[in-house]
Amino acid sequence: METLKPLWHKDIPLKVVLFGWRLFRDRLPTKDNLIRCGVIAVEERLCVGGCGMLETSSHLLLHCRTFGEVWHFIHNWLGVCSVLPNAPADHFLQFNSIGGNCFKVWMSILHLIWYATIWEIWKEINNMLFNDKECSIPQIMNKIKSLTFYVVEGEVYYSSFQLPCLVALVHLQC
Numbered sequence: 001m002e003t004l005k006p007l008w009h010k011d012i013p014l015k016v017v018l019f020g021w022r023l024f025r026d027r028l029p030t031k032d033n034l035i036r037c038g039v040i041a042v043e044e045r046l047c048v049g050g051c052g053m054l055e056t057s058s059h060l061l062l063h064c065r066t067f068g069e070v071w072h073f074i075h076n077w078l079g080v081c082s083v084l085p086n087a088p089a090d091h092f093l094q095f096n097s098i099g100g101n102c103f104k105v106w107m108s109i110l111h112l113i114w115y116a117t118i119w120e121i122w123k124e125i126n127n128m129l130f131n132d133k134e135c136s137i138p139q140i141m142n143k144i145k146s147l148t149f150y151v152v153e154g155e156v157y158y159s160s161f162q163l164p165c166l167v168a169l170v171h172l173q174c
């Protein structure tokens, strides 16, 4: 993935798009990368979430039982079942094709939700690490929903929605 084009979305701040780009290129300051660069010692390799696993970007943002659990709630919210792929880039493609690729508006909303989710998970990780603060999963979900719909509301997207999950999505904004 050499360019930002597949990641670009007009309603997503550039800093968040760049975060996604760094995630795809495995350039986030996760412990595996910090060890590779000699910033921290190998003994510090375990996940900040306290799950006992090696901390990688894929682990933190998708598979960690502490932070990755958010995806379970996201899938429930959207009314879909999904197995998380190992690589974040694969997850991005999989997530954005939920329900098929027939509705551009739906794909646009999925794009927003995906970014809102990885961004809120990353902020939560940093809050835990640097501010010693923790949010519950419902609190994180509320942040993701408000972030998504804050962006979406200005676009008057809802009127032509047909899929049941989209209807559920609209109801869930309140």
Ligand SMILES: [Zn+2]
Pocket (backbone or CB within 6 Å): 047, 048, 049, 050, 051, 052, 053, 059, 060, 063, 064, 065, 066, 067
């Ligand atoms: Zn973990």
